[in-house]
Each structure stands twice: as C-alpha cells, then as structure tokens.
Amino acid sequence: MKQDHEDSTTQQQLKAAAAEIHKLREQLAYHNYRYYILDDPQVSDDEYDMTMRRLIALETEHPDLITPDSPTQRVGAPLEGEFPEVVHRVPMLSLQDVRGDEELVEWENRIRRHMHLPAEAVIEYVCEPKIDGLAMSLTYENGKFVRGATRGNGRQGEDITANLRTINAIPWQLRLEPAPPIFEPRGEVFMMRSEFEKLNERQTEEGKPLFANPRNAGAGSVRQKDPKITASRPLTFFAYAVGAVEGVPLHKQWDILEVLRRAGFRVNSQSRICQGLDAVREFIEHWREERHKVDYATDGVVVKVNDLRWQDELGIVNRFPRWACAFKFPPEEQITRVLDITVNVGRTGALTPLAHFEPVEVAGTTVSKATLHNEDEMKRKDIRIGDKVVIRKAGEIIPEVVRVITEERTGEEKVFQFPTQCPVCNAAVVKPEGEAVARCVNAECPAQLERLLEHFVSRGAMNIDRVGEKLIKQLVAADLVHDVADLFYLTKEQLLSLERMAEKSAQNVLDSIEGAKHPPLPRLIFALGIRHVGERTAGLIADRFGTLEALRAAPEAEIAGIHDVGQVAGASVRSWLEEEHNQHVLDKLEKAEVRPEESTPVAADGQFTGKSFVFTGAMTIDRREAEAMVKRVGARPSGSVSKKTDYVVVGDNAGSKADRARELGVKILTEEEFKALLELGL
DNA sequence: CGCCCTCGAGTTCC
C-alpha cells in the first residue's frame, strides 16, 4: 500500500514536471521567435534566462523527459571525421555578377529578347541587399527541421545540420499550418558586423587568430566539428529563396518572401518590388550609401524577376539563372599578400615602415602599398613579409592594413627586422624612451634633405612650381643642393647638366624659383621645416615678431610665451636658430634676396598682445566679427572665463560667464566700452 | 595632474 502511494505521488510529480517542461519549451520557442526572428522581444534577457534555467533544472531532475527538440538541446555532440555529403534536390545556383549600369542593361535586354518583350514593357523585379554570408539550404519535412547543408558546388554540399541547429534564427519547427511535406528555405548564414567586432575582440583577449571579415568568421564557425563552438558564435540567418517545395502554392518571388516570413524565418525587411530598371537603379543607388549604415556586410544588390512563371521560362544557362543577377559594388576591403616591407625616411628623420603588396582593387583604385606608421604599430598588428592581410581605404583614399589573417600563415612568413641604421645614410637610429617614432639622427642625411626640400617648395610653404620630387632627387644626387637656400643659387648650366632637362624647362624652373622670393613671412617660417612648427604655429610666430630679424634675435622665453606656442615648440625654434648650419642658411637666403613680403606685424607689441577676450550675452555686432576685431589687435578670443582672461565683454542677458568674471575679478566691459577700447586704445 | 582639443607629420593615388 505504502509502496503504491509513493508511486502515485512520484507519478503525479512526474506528470506535473512534464506539463511544466512542455509549457516552458513553448514559451521559450515563442520568445526565441520574438527575439531572433522578429527582433522584437517581449521579455527581458533576464526573464528568458530564468525560464531557460528552470527548464534545465527540470530536465536535469528528469532526464527521461529530455527530447531532441528541447531548446536545451541546440548543441549536439561533436562530429568525428568529415561532414557527410548531401545532394541538393534542387541545385543551388550562383548568380551572374553585374558590375555597372551597362552590364545591368545588357542583363535586362537578354530577358527582353528571351521573353519577346517590346522595349517599352516594364518588367517587375524584386530587389534586396546581397548579404555577404554563406548560402545554406535547409530541409523541413512535415514541418520539422531535418537537414541543413552548405551550398558546396551547387549540386552537392556538406551536411552541417548539428551546427545549424545551434543557430537561434533557424527554427526547428515551421510555423506553417498545415505543415508542408517538403519545404526547403534557402538563405544566408552570417554574422552581424557588431557581433563580429566583439568576436575578434574576444579572440584578441584569448590570444587566438583574428578573422579577416564577418564572412570568414561565419565560414569558420559553421564548419566547426564541435557544435559547441558554433553555438558560441553569434550567427544568424536570413531566408530569401526556396529549393524543393511541396504543398505550398507560390506564384511570385514576393510570395516566397512572405511565406518564409510566415514560416518563422528572418526575411530582410529591406527587400522591395521594383517596377522596371529605373526603380532597380534607384534601389541600387540607395544601397550604395545605405550599406554602410546597416549592421550586416553587403557587397551588392540581388535583382530577380518577380513572376515565377517567367523565371521558369527564362531558365538556366550554364549554371546561372537568366532571371536573376547580383549587382556588385566595388569591394572596399580586399585580401592581398605582403611582398615586402621597406622603410622611408621623413623630413624629421622619422623612419616609417611601408608595406608593399600584390596590387588589388579597393574602392575603385588599385592599391599596392600602405604605411605601417611606425615600429610599434607594425608589431602590434604583427605584420610579416608574406602575410595575407586585409586592406581597406581609410576615408576613401588612404589604404591601410586592417589586420593579418593569421589563420593562413604557412610558417614561411618573415618577421621584419626594424633597422637600427638609417637605410639611406647608415647613420644611427634613435628612438627616445616613450616615443613611438625612431629617427635617423644625421642632420645631413640625403633622404631628410630631399624631404625638407619637398616641404620647402610645397604649396603651403614657398609654393615653387616645377620643382618636384623628381627634380629634387636629381639635384641632391648631383650634389647641386645641400640646403634650401641653394635652390636660389642654381644656374642654367647646372640644370642643363641634369637628365631630361632642356633649355626651355630649365628656364621655367629658374623663373619659378625667382618668382618665389617674396613669400608672406608665415609661409617662409613654415617652409624652414623647424620641428613642431606647422602652418599655424608659423603664423603665430610671424604675427608676434613681424620680421625674420626680430625672430632671430628673440629669446626662447619670448617665443614660448606666445599663446598656443609653448615650451616644446619654443625650445625647438630657438635651438634651430642657434645651429650654425641654419644661421648660414638664413644668411644665404638673405644674400639671395629672399625677403618676406612686407606685412604689418599684428600689433607686435601693442597693448593687447596676448590678451584674451571672452564674449557673453547677446551683442549687436556679430560674434565672428567681434572675434576678428580682437585678432586684428593681437589679442585672442576665448570661450570660457578663467583667471587668465583679461576682458569679458557682456551683452544683454549675460549669464554665468559674467558672474564668474565678477568672482575672479576679471575686467568687465560693455559692448560700447569694448568698441571704444579697441578703436581708441583706451 | 589629467582631460580635451588642436596641431604636426607622415601618407596614397591620379
């Protein structure tokens, strides 16, 4: 009796547990659908976790109740050996690539010819962004997910069912009622870009090789022998086509998308029906920009004829369907091989490594080299000669090495030894503690001289036309120029002695140099190439001293005292001036009658020099005009009041800045007082 | 002393 009683209690408990397990599984399946398919969760991640944990607890307690379709079973057992092969019931075709409008028109014309359509007939298309992922075919029998396979060669692929079962966006059960006997959704397994970045960060932390791009990461994840690894990768799935189908009526491409959506798949919400090629073009142009804004990688747009009967009639020619094409955007990232690494010497002696690679097309231009910035950067990215690397254009123009594909290392790659001697003059290389750049210390290094001369003649500096890289190289090699001043002493005979230099061009060069003898002072100072003195600092120095003579006589403190100049730049200028070689250059420039244009030094020693003004409140004069007035008298406008502020000009409704000025005892002016002060110097 | 902003220097391709 007692035994019976206990049994029935257990029976009851078991029944209750089974009921709860069933309920939990249903809940989880639903929330899963909301979260992974609709991207519109109804419960928080925490609540979902709680539900999952409750289910795991119950299943641990009652292992007999675990069924393969429980959401706890997404991760199956590791696979031994190769993936089995699967023959696709309907082959998975690849699409014809179309690059540019011309090929698009050609593609449509072929359709017209085939369908005997007049030129004015408007064809209806379905367009969607082409996701750069891995094409998959999923087989559902009577509504149940039974098999998932890669595209392979199109005819047969690999059975990776266990891995695909771990992807949350792939339902195990179709939501179609009644369940069709056969239904084969096809689509793309891929990784969101943000998830890809996170994954690579994790790989870095764990010292594992990085993936080149989301596509490679996806491919690597999906072909894992152990589904646990696949499960740990943030993969998702978009459906866009079907293979074999029984029991679902379909007439249009668009129907397919709708059925897939109803069946419980993610379908790209950006797909559109386009009436005619103009609408297709519009869609493509829209995506040329839009693709940078979405979280998945797209390299083009897929265009399909909407009517399935037409698709049938158009058929397939040598494994491409005539009824679809893939419009490809020029690639923005490319993979290439590093052939060599060289080192350039800059104007300041900075040694910068440069990677040369097999030329590749990136964002419309052919790229063959990219800077590696400096030794540290090179080491951080661990770029070696022979490495396969990912190249990208930074800001549409400048190529950069994004990362090395360490997975594809063969062991043949050579680590580049950063030189300890200048590659041009063999002088020692010095890398100060804590600084990133190594420098050649030889002041007379020919490479540095070349870079200095290039800087000297450049547009923002002396702006000497017709003297470019090539000529400079020749002049230095021929020993005709040893410093920037030597340019002004060149003779026609000397120029004629050079290769590819005839009477006419020699005269042009001389005229160009002659014409550059009277630049504005800031440009001349900038042209000298003093470290830490760029365009702006040169301007500030010129404004302060007015003439080269005044600058040459200026003590370091006075230079460093200029607002926005400072200690480092001041010391750099002074020590440049001290150097005998440089004094000689300045003397030679003067002797050659290189004289900066007369310019009124901006109140070089006026009463407002270096004073700061802050404006607050509404004024009758324009704010920018007020700032310009201030600059004209050698003072500077500033945004916030501090104890270093000299004047605060208050307009109407002045607020906290005026209060602060009063607190700090800064002189306060009304707008009228301000104007009077500047005009009359009161 | 540390944060934020701006400047300087080096760079690619057509």
Place this chain on the structure above:
DNA sequence: CTCGAGGGCG
C-alpha cells in the same frame, strides 16, 4: 585620414 604629442585649462 590617423596617430601621437603639445598646449591650455580645470
């Protein structure tokens, strides 16, 4: 465009 460093300011 990017990185690193200088310079001002709190």
